[in-house]
Amino acid sequence: xTSYTGTFEPIDRIVIxxxxxAGWLSAAYLNQALKGSVHITVVESDAxxxxxxxxxxxxxxxxxxxxxxxRDSDWMPEVGATYKSAIKFVNWCTCGPGGATxxxxxxxxxxxxxxxxxxxxxxxxxxxxxxxxxxxxxKHRLDGESRAIQQMLLPTQSLCEQHKAPINPLMPELSQEYxxxxxxxxxxxxxxxxxxxxxxxxxxxxxxxxxxxGNGFITAVETKQxxxxxxxxxxxxxxxxxxLLNDALGEGIPIFGMQLLTRPTSxxxxxxxxxxxxxxxxxxxx
Ligand SMILES: Cc1cc2nc3c(=O)[nH]c(=O)nc-3n(C[C@H](O)[C@H](O)[C@H](O)COP(=O)(O)OP(=O)(O)OC[C@H]3O[C@@H](n4cnc5c(N)ncnc54)[C@H](O)[C@@H]3O)c2cc1C
Numbered sequence: 001x002t003s004y005t006g007t008f009e010p011i012d013r014i015v016i017x018x019x020x021x022a023g024w025l026s027a028a029y030l031n032q033a034l035k036g037s038v039h040i041t042v043v044e045s046d047a048x049x050x051x052x053x054x055x056x057x058x059x060x061x062x063x064x065x066x067x068x069x070x071r072d073s074d075w076m077p078e079v080g081a082t083y084k085s086a087i088k089f090v091n092w093c094t095c096g097p098g099g100a101t102x103x104x105x106x107x108x109x110x111x112x113x114x115x116x117x118x119x120x121x122x123x124x125x126x127x128x129x130x131x132x133x134x135x136x137x138x139k140h141r142l143d144g145e146s147r148a149i150q151q152m153l154l155p156t157q158s159l160c161e162q163h164k165a166p167i168n169p170l171m172p173e174l175s176q177e178y179x180x181x182x183x184x185x186x187x188x189x190x191x192x193x194x195x196x197x198x199x200x201x202x203x204x205x206x207x208x209x210x211x212x213x214g215n216g217f218i219t220a221v222e223t224k225q226x227x228x229x230x231x232x233x234x235x236x237x238x239x240x241x242x243x244l245l246n247d248a249l250g251e252g253i254p255i256f257g258m259q260l261l262t263r264p265t266s267x268x269x270x271x272x273x274x275x276x277x278x279x280x281x282x283x284x285x286x
Pocket of ligand 1: 017018019044049050051057184206238240
């Protein structure tokens with residue numbers, strides 16, 4: 001990691017390299033957060049397009065789009081988005097009763113109650129001392145209840161099975177937590193229009209050279225089209241490539257493979273092909 005001793009100047013110019021979802025989301029967000037006080041430029045390659053897959057989101061995108069000033073009805077139709085209330089895992093374990101198909105619905109929940117202290121556990125985190133719904137459900141599980149906690153406490157699974165939306169426009173307070181599934185290419189285009197209309201500059205060009213200052217920091221990037229873009233802050237949004245982080249700075253991307261409960265397909269194939277294994281593997285993704 002690059003270490004630096006010296007004075008820090010205020011940031012006046014930001015260059016974001018990469019014009020996929022990450023690039024345009026960062027540009028629109030920073031422009032909004034900094035109230036247009038900083039010059040932001042996004043440079044995107046004319047040779048490599050955005051990856052354009054998926055995409056399943058998590059609920060926080062709702063807050064982000066809200067921060068940018070959009071209600072669901074403003075942006076969802078523009079990017080082919082639909083609501084995503086939960087993730088259904090089918091046969092990820094073999095613990096169904098009597099070997100039956102096992103299903104698990106992972107809901108997007110905000111806890112349906114304030115965190116409360118269990119009685120006689122003053123050391124636990126919580127607010128107030130009442131009967132907790134979660135503790136109530138947990139007690140039932142310990143007493144032999146077979147339904148998962150979210151089935152006992154939340155309407156999400158039932159809504160999903162009935163193909164109902166998580167929102168109630170007439171009574172928003174009854175709406176459930178949700179995320180989205182959307183066309184990521186269209187989301188990128190939507191955010192690009194938003195950001196450029198609000199003052200973010202767009203440069204189309206393939207970055208071929210990264211300049212470093214004496215302290216090792218990046219000072220400018222150059223495109224094949226001979227555009228030189230200098231800035232006080234560079235943000236790497238070049239996707240898996242990591243043009244600035246990997247190639248130019250050699251920082252690398254932390255690998256969390258050891259923590260994942262899934263394996264890359266290549267590993268699955270090698271396990272499945274090994275003579276010592278009779279298990280059948282399927283590639284699982286959300
Ligand atoms: C099969 C698959 C499924 C996925 N599903 C999901 C999902 O469901 N949910 C999820 O959150 N994520 C998913 N992902 C991860 C997905 O890659 C990211 O979420 C996101 O779409 C990547 O966007 P990005 O902007 O980081 O990168 P990209 O979309 O790859 O954009 C990279 C940008 O960098 C630019 N660029 C690259 N090199 C240069 C250069 N030299 N000069 C200038 N510009 C350059 C390109 O032009 C492009 O604009 C999935 C990935 C894969 C492969």
